[in-house]
Structure formats: C-alpha cells, structure tokens
Amino acid sequence: MTVLEVTGLRRSFAGLRAVDGVSFTVEPGEVVSIIGPNGSGKTTALNLVSGVLRPDSGQVTFQGRDVTGWRPERLAAAGLSRTFQNGRVFGNLTVAENVLIGLTPTLQAARPFSRWRNVPVLRWASLLAETAVALVDPPAVRRELADRQAKVATQLDRFGDRLTPRADLAAHTLSYANRRRTEIARALASGPALLVLDEPTAGMNPAETGEVLEQLLELKAAGQTILLVEHKIDLVMRLSDRVLVLDAGSVIAAGPPEQVRSDPRVIEAYLGK
Numbered sequence: 216m217t218v219l220e221v222t223g224l225r226r227s228f229a230g231l232r233a234v235d236g237v238s239f240t241v242e243p244g245e246v247v248s249i250i251g252p253n254g255s256g257k258t259t260a261l262n263l264v265s266g267v268l269r270p271d272s273g274q275v276t277f278q279g280r281d282v283t284g285w286r287p288e289r290l291a292a293a294g295l296s297r298t299f300q301n302g303r304v305f306g307n308l309t310v311a312e313n314v315l316i317g318l319t320p321t322l323q324a325a326r327p328f329s330r331w332r333n334v335p336v337l338r339w340a341s342l343l344a345e346t347a348v349a350l351v352d353p354p355a356v357r358r359e360l361a362d363r364q365a366k367v368a369t370q371l372d373r374f375g376d377r378l379t380p381r382a383d384l385a386a387h388t389l390s391y392a393n394r395r396r397t398e399i400a401r402a403l404a405s406g407p408a409l410l411v412l413d414e415p416t417a418g419m420n421p422a423e424t425g426e427v428l429e430q431l432l433e434l435k436a437a438g439q440t441i442l443l444v445e446h447k448i449d450l451v452m453r454l455s456d457r458v459l460v461l462d463a464g465s466v467i468a469a470g471p472p473e474q475v476r477s478d479p480r481v482i483e484a485y486l487g488k
C-alpha cells in the first residue's frame with residue numbers, strides 16, 4: 216500500500232501561494248526528497264503533510280486513510296513521525312528521556328518551546344501514572360519499563376558512540392549535531408511507517424553530514440520509508456529513490472535523482488545558481 220499520497224495540496228499566506236497544487240506519493244521503503252530554492256514551499260509542504268498546518272485545499276492520504284487536517288499528535292500515533300529544521304529536543308530532559316518520549320506519540324508531537332511549563336508536567340504526569348500502575352501490578356510495570364529501556368537503547372545505538380555514552384546527560388549539554396541525532400532517535404522510537412525529516416543535516420559540518428548520511432542509508436537499507444527536505448544536493452542524490460523539485464510552490468520536476476539532476480528546468484531554477 217502507498218504510504219503517503221498527497222493530492223492537489225494548496226496553502227496561501229496572506230495571498231502568497233506558498234504551496235500551489237502539489238501532488239506526489241511515497242511508496243513503502245522509498246526515500247523521497249523535496250528540493251528547491253529558498254521560499255519554494257518545501258517546509259510548508261512538510262508542515263501540511265505532518266499536520267502542523269492545515270491545507271486550504273487538497274488531500275493527504277496516509278496508509279490508505281484520509282488524514283487531511285489531522286493534528287500532529289494524531290498523525291504521530293498513526294505512524295507519521297517528523298523532525299524539525301532547527302532540532303527540537305527537551306533541553307533539560309536527558310537524551311534517554313527525550314527518546315523515551317518518542318514512545319508516546321502524543322508527547323512526541325509536543326513542542327519543547329515552553330520547556331519550563333512542559334517539563335515538570337511531563338515528569339510528574341508520567342511519574343503519577345507509573346506509580347498508579349505500579350501499585351496495581353508491579354511485574355507488569357517492570358516488564359514495561361525493561362521493554363521501553365531496550366527500545367530506547369536500540370535507537371541510541373543506531374548512532375554508534377554518539378548518543379549511547381551520553382544517554383543520561385541533559386540534552387542541552389550536547390553538541391548541536393548530537394541534539395539533532397537525539398531528535399531523529401526520538402522520531403524513530405515508535406517505529407513510524409513514515410519518517411519525515413526537515414533538513415536533517417542543516418548546520419552540520421561535512422564530517423557530521425557524512426555521518427548522518429551513512430545513518431540514513433542504514434535506515435533505508437532496513438526498509439524505513441523517509442520523506443525529507445534537504446539543501447545538500449550530494450546527500451539528496453546519494454540517498455533518494457526519487458526527488459521532487461519545487462519552485463514557487465509548484466512541482467517543476469520529479470523522478471530519480473539522475474533524471475532530475477539533468478532536467479533543464481531544474482538546472483535553471485535551482486542547480487545552476
């Protein structure tokens with residue numbers, strides 16, 4: 216079954232057509248990249264797909280269900296996880312706690328902006344819930360916690376020795392690249408059917424970018440379906456099965472990387488600059 220089908224998606228801001236009739240699909244196991252000049256509508260398209268924004272018109276179908284207008288947390292619970300351009304982690308939770316949040320999709324879609332308000336609530340709410348369950352059925356709690364710890368460890372190990380040794384450090388103490396890895400690990404924790412990444416290597420140096428590329432290639436080899444926006448063309452060409460080129464809110468080319476790269480319209484609008 217097609218993982219994602221987007222049909223005729225439109226969204227304007229004060230008369231500006233940011234996304235102007237975009238259609239595409241993502242098939243199981245595919246990596247599809249969206250590229251295009253600044254302001255061409257890439258992030259808006261991801262926001263429409265992941266429920267951060269509502270489309271003015273058009274339809275988003277995820278695994279055969281019409282999910283148009285669904286909120287991010289509902290989409291996350293249905294199997295669509297995303298990361299953000301600037302990397303959103305809960306700075307005063309540990310790396311492991313951040314990934315643990317990914318196991319609870321409603322929390323995964325929570326915004327770490329208001330961390331002073333959110334974090335104590337998260338801590339106390341989960342503590343209360345766990346205490347209540349523990350009083351009723353301690354072995355079940357132990358099994359559940361062991362299971363969650365194992366899932367978190369699996370996600371951390373994905374990034375070699377970058378995250379595992381730092382599992383118990385507050386996320387704000389990490390390097391930028393490690394915070395972004397933490398965010399990807401969190402998005403993967405629930406085993407999403409579709410991983411949506413907004414510029415996963417933005418702000419990373421070439422070595423860090425190369426490392427993230429290897430990790431994304433491993434994910435792809437393991438069958439993970441991915442939709443991403445990315446500026447770094449070399450990464451896009453190496454990773455993608457198909458590339459979608461946006462210009463002024465419209466798709467001007469779509470196809471395998473080699474085909475898109477040699478498309479005269481693409482060279483004119485984007486690559487040639």
Ligand code: ADP
Pocket residue numbers: 228229231232233251252253254255256257258259260
């Ligand atoms: P890209 O990700 O390709 O750089 P965006 O999707 O961020 O492009 O933006 C597409 C266009 O929509 C740009 O002209 C941008 O200024 C405008 N835009 C995006 N988000 C908003 C918003 N929340 N309010 C007003 N204009 C916006």
